[in-house]
Amino acid sequence: xxxxxxxxxxxxxxLATNMFGGVFMRRLFGVVTFALFALFIISSTGxxxxxxxxxxxxxxxWPMTGPIASFGQMNWKGAQIAxxxxxKTKDGATLKLILLDNKGDKVETANxxxxxxxxxxxxxIIGAVASGNTLAAAPIAERYHIPLLxxxxxxxxxxxGKKYVSRVCFIDPFQGSVAAKYAINNLHAxxxxxxxxxxxxxxxxxxxxxxQSFTKMGGKIVARTFVxxxxxxxxxxxxxxxxxxxxxxxxxxxxxxxxxFTRQAKxxxxxxxxxxxxxxxxxxxxxxxxxxxNGITFTTHYDPKATSGKVGKEFLKRFKAxxxxxxxxxxxxxxxxYLVMVDAINRAGGYKATSEQINKAIRSTKDFxxxxxxxxxxNGDAIKSAVVRKVENGKFVYVTTVNP
Amino acid sequence: MKKNTIFTISAIVVLFLFLLYASHNFSAYNIRILNxxxxxxxxAASYNLINGVTGQFSLEPNGFAAIGAYTAAILTLTPAQKxxxxxxxxxxxxxxxxxxxFLPALIVAGLVTAFVGFILGFPVFRVRGxxxxxxxxxxxxxxxxxxxxxxSITNGALGLKGIGNYTTLWWxxxxxxxxxxxxxxxxxxxxxxxxKAVRDDEDAAIAMGINTFRVKMTAFVxxxxxxxxxxxxxxxxxxxxxxxLFTFFFTFNLLIIIVIGGLGSMxxxxxxxxxxxxxxxxLRFVEQPMHIFSxxxxxxxxxxxxxxxxxxxxIMIFARDGLMGQKxxxxxSFFKFFKKNKKLAK
Numbered sequence: 001x002x003x004x005x006x007x008x009x010x011x012x013x014x015l016a017t018n019m020f021g022g023v024f025m026r027r028l029f030g031v032v033t034f035a036l037f038a039l040f041i042i043s044s045t046g047x048x049x050x051x052x053x054x055x056x057x058x059x060x061x062w063p064m065t066g067p068i069a070s071f072g073q074m075n076w077k078g079a080q081i082a083x084x085x086x087x088k089t090k091d092g093a094t095l096k097l098i099l100l101d102n103k104g105d106k107v108e109t110a111n112x113x114x115x116x117x118x119x120x121x122x123x124x125i126i127g128a129v130a131s132g133n134t135l136a137a138a139p140i141a142e143r144y145h146i147p148l149l150x151x152x153x154x155x156x157x158x159x160x161g162k163k164y165v166s167r168v169c170f171i172d173p174f175q176g177s178v179a180a181k182y183a184i185n186n187l188h189a190x191x192x193x194x195x196x197x198x199x200x201x202x203x204x205x206x207x208x209x210x211x212q213s214f215t216k217m218g219g220k221i222v223a224r225t226f227v228x229x230x231x232x233x234x235x236x237x238x239x240x241x242x243x244x245x246x247x248x249x250x251x252x253x254x255x256x257x258x259x260x261f262t263r264q265a266k267x268x269x270x271x272x273x274x275x276x277x278x279x280x281x282x283x284x285x286x287x288x289x290x291x292x293x294n295g296i297t298f299t300t301h302y303d304p305k306a307t308s309g310k311v312g313k314e315f316l317k318r319f320k321a322x323x324x325x326x327x328x329x330x331x332x333x334x335x336x337x338y339l340v341m342v343d344a345i346n347r348a349g350g351y352k353a354t355s356e357q358i359n360k361a362i363r364s365t366k367d368f369x370x371x372x373x374x375x376x377x378x379n380g381d382a383i384k385s386a387v388v389r390k391v392e393n394g395k396f397v398y399v400t401t402v403n404p
Numbered sequence: 405m406k407k408n409t410i411f412t413i414s415a416i417v418v419l420f421l422f423l424l425y426a427s428h429n430f431s432a433y434n435i436r437i438l439n440x441x442x443x444x445x446x447x448a449a450s451y452n453l454i455n456g457v458t459g460q461f462s463l464e465p466n467g468f469a470a471i472g473a474y475t476a477a478i479l480t481l482t483p484a485q486k487x488x489x490x491x492x493x494x495x496x497x498x499x500x501x502x503x504x505x506f507l508p509a510l511i512v513a514g515l516v517t518a519f520v521g522f523i524l525g526f527p528v529f530r531v532r533g534x535x536x537x538x539x540x541x542x543x544x545x546x547x548x549x550x551x552x553x554x555x556s557i558t559n560g561a562l563g564l565k566g567i568g569n570y571t572t573l574w575w576x577x578x579x580x581x582x583x584x585x586x587x588x589x590x591x592x593x594x595x596x597x598x599x600k601a602v603r604d605d606e607d608a609a610i611a612m613g614i615n616t617f618r619v620k621m622t623a624f625v626x627x628x629x630x631x632x633x634x635x636x637x638x639x640x641x642x643x644x645x646x647x648x649l650f651t652f653f654f655t656f657n658l659l660i661i662i663v664i665g666g667l668g669s670m671x672x673x674x675x676x677x678x679x680x681x682x683x684x685x686x687l688r689f690v691e692q693p694m695h696i697f698s699x700x701x702x703x704x705x706x707x708x709x710x711x712x713x714x715x716x717x718x719i720m721i722f723a724r725d726g727l728m729g730q731k732x733x734x735x736x737s738f739f740k741f742f743k744k745n746k747k748l749a750k
Contacts, residue, residue: 032718064705101691101705106649110642111436111685118431135565135644140432157489157565199552201562201646208492228552 054351055094058341059116061127061137062151062334063104070282071129071330072104075151078327078334079126081319082371085311086342091350095342102128106136113137117144123355124149124345124362126337129330131155132201138165147344147359151337152301152330154278155205159380166362166380168336168370169301170404172202172277176209178299178386178402179250179275184217186400187273187297189247193223195237195261197253200229206252206277214250222246227257234261238268252277258296259288266292273297281329286394297390297399302332302372305398306387311339315371329372336370340377343368373401408735416581423573435573436641437685442576443637445677446583448661449670450630453587455659456667456730457596458623459603461533462540463655464524467547468628470650471520472513472635474551474558477567477645478502479509485566492562493555506570510579510636517632518625525621532606544655551647563646564639571641579637583630588670595622603668664719665726672728684712 060079062072076099088094098120100112109128116122117140124147128134134153141148141164150158150167154175159165183189192214197203211221223244225237238261241249249265251258251274258280265274278300285293304316304326315335319327327335344361345353353361365377375384388399426438451465478486482503486495494500504512528539551558558564590596598619601609609616639645657680665676687708694701719727 032722065709098692099703099705100688106642106644106646107440107638111433111440112688114433114436115685115688118433132563132644132646132648136642139569139643144432155562157562197561199561199647201560204492204561228549 054092055096056089056345056351057096057098057120057122059113059120059122059125059127060097060099061102061109061112061116061125061133062099063129063133064099064101066103066105068104068129071152072101074328074330075129075334075337077323078315078319078331078336078371079338081315081322081327081331082335082338084318085314086339089342089350090346093351095345097126097338098122102133104130104133106133109133109136110140113140113148117141117146122146123353124341124358126151126341128153130202131158134158134165134167138162141165145359146355147362149337149341149362151333152278155201156381162380164359166359166377166382168340168372168375168377168382169333170384170386171381172206173209173212174404175277175299175386176206176211176252177213178388179210179252179277180213180217180219181402182297182299182388182400183214183248183250183275184219187248187275189219189273191220191222191244191246191248193225193241193244193246193249193272194221195241195249195251195253196224196226197257198226198228200254200279202277202279203252203254207250210250210252227253227261229254229257231257232260234264235268237261238265238270241265242268242270246272248272249274251275252279254279255282255285256288259285259293262289262296263292275299278329281389281396286391286396289391290394293391294393295391297388299386299402300389301329301387302327303387303389303396303398306373306401307371309369309374311369312371312373327371332371336372336375339370340365340368340375411735419577419581423577427573437682438573439571439576439637439641441678441681442573442580443571443634443641444658444661444681445580445674446630446634446637448658448665448673448677449580449583449587450627450634451658452662452665452667452670452673453590453599454620454623454627456662456669456673457591457603458599458620459606459668460529460620460623461537462528462624463537463652463659464540464543465631465658466650466652466654467540467544468517468521468631469635469638469654470547470551470647471517472632473639473645473650474564474635475516475632476509476513476636477564477639478557479504479512480506480568480570480640481564481566489562489565490556490559492560495559496556499557506568506575506640510575510633513636514629514633517635518629521625521628522621525624529617529620529624541652544650544652548647548650551650558647561647563644563648565644567639567643567645569640569643571637576637576641579630579633583633584670584674587626587630590622590626591670595619599623600668660716663726664716666728666730667726668730669726669728669732671733672726672731675727683715684708687711 062075063069064072102109102112116125126149129152131153134150148165152169153167154169154172156171194207196207223241225240227237249272258276262274274296276298280298281300307316344358348357348361363377368375373385375382383404385401385403387401389396390399454460454462483501486500552561598614602616602619661676661680662673665672690707691703691705693703
């Protein structure tokens, strides 16, 4: 049908008079509501997945959006590489990873985990990144007896008293003690200042464990100062640290705060070595910190240089080929979470293994050769070596590996 | 009048019968979503009382929910749990030893939050409009900073863990229905009409002899009470809380709900809560890889937020006052609607 000019103006006038509150709007609302309903119904009937003959469903809950999305995305990249390396169990069942985004949020994590268990009926779950989110997921996994394997929740409380929660990363007390050992043996530090991010459970916990080990080994904490996530100006903290004149500074924060802190520290002539935890590992540290970042030393899970063993080398090769960058600790941990899971399923009997059996197998993982090294899981916590890395000339370089 | 009361009561009975069915037959996931809907309904309805009905644009619910959540959680945790959890600084002794059942803990949480609301009301209602929004926004931020720094009470950034999973459908929906009834009754009372007068023209309301401060305070304290209770329910649903849960985005979510539902409309809020909370979960399927015949579409994380945003824009274009505007659902208009349709059919 072709409208002439008159018709067109008529339609516009009709729309203008009837758009809001008129027949037009009511009809449009009808259409929109109908579309919404159709969408909901389609979603609930679930045409989303094609059924394979033999597949094992593994749920994955990682933050793909939100404030800690970069960690979740790296985890996922690593896990996908690992999936391409070992796509099937020994008895030929395909492993199907079902990724749900938790936005780095507790409520969303609980929703996603409960959806995976009671709607999708997965056999096991990998996730989450942050300790706080993993803690929100834990009670649900415990209730339904589904193994939950975290890639990077380092807080000791995550697995405490739990039967179905495990992890492939080391825990903060170990990381803190490695840093303390390195400070005393390699930096020959006798005194230390601690800079804590009061708004991060990660930072508060790690600082406590460092202080414990450091004082136990004869060191002395001469200053303790606090920052908060998002702070830009650290002059008060820098002068407090400078006044105490410590041999080294321990700053277990995330990279944003550390990179700004180190710049301001150098401006004030505070040239002591800054040490930190795995939260410092990011290219932003190098970019924002610039020259001031040189010398920053931190404990972490992985370094491409420290890779030994077939699995690690294969992973490194495939990751570089696909993403054109070196994998970081998060990518390596994501891969290890997947590989430990596959190994556990194989040992539990492959395709026929129940969640209960898989959980038992995960928690009895022994001397497993993963991407980040050799790991053994005891009471849900992974016992493995830590890597010390350092910033030199605007690059991360490998320093040493510390065994437990 | 009386007939409508009977209708309302029977609707509530039907709701609870549905919940009875749901609690036995629904999967844990669906029950969780229903719980979320109830809790956000309490939060949004009480937020709408202050924002929509009284017209005081404020941004504090994350602060109130945080106070309620922390109070309730501290009260229901056992002394043994507390001493195991406070690894940085031990908890202050008088809080360490208190322990309460769930219901009294929720009521105390509500009362504490209402009291904080009452104190806050004095400085806050000295300003109007945008300034009010800024002051209350500041309060929300302050609560976060305080909960991060009072380590001997809140355990700082580590948060509280292992909180009992007491929130069932009965608790959450019981409180939601109670909150709706109280708020609706308040709106339809003399106070409620005064609130609307304050919203429509505060100067005229003063000229008519309305004590606007008292009216605003009533709305604020009622709103604070229910937000505190909802915070407590939320804490006992997800079993772990930390300051990062109560960011500005928490308030922002509620703001989206009440704007979609219609500022000033409680039934609109109810519809919008279901739409936002349930809808964002239902839309998860768009992030999954899809196989339609032989075509495979890889899943894109974040896609549901994009679609959700488009839906919100559509709603805001075609219903500028939200789904319900300032109107409320009433049985009279409900039956009139059907009668009209019948007539049309003839």
